[in-house]
Amino acid sequence: MKKTLTATALAALASLPLQATADGEVNIYSYRQAYLLEPLLDAFKQETGIDTNVVFAKQGLAERLEREGRNSPADVVMTVDISRINELVERDLVQGVDNETLNENIPENLRHPEGKWFALTTRGRLIFASKERVEEGEITTYEQLADDKWEGRICTRSGKHPYNIALISSMIAHHGEAETEEWLKNVKDNLARKPQGGDRDQIKAIAEGVCDLSIGNSYYYGNMLQDENQRPIAEQVRLVFPNAEDRGTHVNISGISLTKSAPNRDNAIKLMEFLSSEKAQQVYAEANTEYPANPSVTPSGLVAEWGPINPDDLSLQEIATNREAAVKMVDRVDYDGE
Known part of the structure; x- marks a missing residue:
């Protein structure tokens, strides 16, 4: 499977199984469109040598994970909106991650208290x-x-x-x-x-x-x-x-969760760490005119021109x-x- 997907290939790919046990890979289920992820995944591959496979869908990924159960090839889910992310938690489809890098990069109010999701942009x-x-x-x-x-x-x-x-x-x-x-x-x-x-x-x-x-x-x-x-x-x-x-x-988020099955767990956590890093946060936020979740990263481009945002620090959970x-x-x- 190719690491990046063309728009015409997305629909066909969504119905195909991913390889669950391939070495050096991370399998991603994503509600975020492929063009937003491509520059990040390219940079991740350059830095780590780890390939990424993406299945994109506008809806239904939680149902797919539930249907696949422990045999799901998905390592992470990337999504938007706290409601969609919390749905994964409520259905018991994701696992907690206690990771020093992620906890340092993402503020407490922008991550699940048990590490079951982490914001990437706001x-x-x-x-x-x-x-x-x-x-x-x-x-x-x-x-x-x-x-x-x-x-x-x-x-x-x-x-x-x-x-x-x-x-x-x-x-x-x-x-x-x-x-x-x-x-x-x-x-x-x-x-x-x-x-x-x-x-x-x-x-x-x-x-x-x-x-x-x-x-x-x-x-x-x-x-x-x-x-x-x-x-x-x-x-x-x-x-x-x-x-x-x-x-x-009030701010909402795009975020990432580690699935319960996660056949490539170690590589998946490396991807999560990378996406929370200052380098990746800048690229990710600029790609869709969003704010970085990592407070060490200063907004740039159009977002910077709008002036600073004072986000509500209420926990999204x-x-x-x-x-x-x-x-x-x-x-x-x-x-x-x-």
Whole structure:
């Protein structure tokens, strides 16, 4: 099997078995697209001589691991969003890693307390504000999204999307369920339209005058700025880092876990160590305009131009424990309804 995958080969490869016992290899199940991983895996091979095999899928990797059981060839899972990572933990599909290098490189709030996952990058859940219709400093917190002044002026994607569930979960952690539910009801009342589309679509809606504010991940804005067709749209919004002056901005992650089967365990841990290193963190973060999880690495490129982020230091594992409550809350307030 080739170490890197073409886009046309990904679908076919996902249905094929990996070689579980090959020497000098690491087998990766990934929700992250291959082009984001390729430069990192090339550098890992140069540094260690260890080959990597990747199976990419948009969904279903947890189910595949569960189906394969102890015979799974996968050594690690690379994924995005704390909910997806925590699903692996809850299904008992990953094992803990007590590793000095990983513990030094990744802050405590960005890793599982028993080492069952480690963040590799972070992305802020930001507010995008119209440069034309929202004054700078007019909104500075998530809580203010519930203010009456924004009635009919906010766009978001589905409240049930994992990125919004994580944000709501963090609000529950900070304010409790009762106060967060009242906040969510008021945010729904302020929506300009029924939740729809993705984070980029909310920025487009601001540019089209449908709404004045939206919520989205920072890297979507960065990706739009790097696309010559979408750049004029992205340039019509201003980034707001909510709660930067108090508890900090909510962040989500991309991360990595060691599987329960891990036939190439030692090599897999070497890959995890490498991906947490300063060298790899810089490359990984720049590839998708994200923030490095390793605090020793300074953001660069577009991300550096946005200025520093003050991330909420709340443990993401604590946020994950509120996921079920957040999902039920979205249903109770009928957030996605008319």
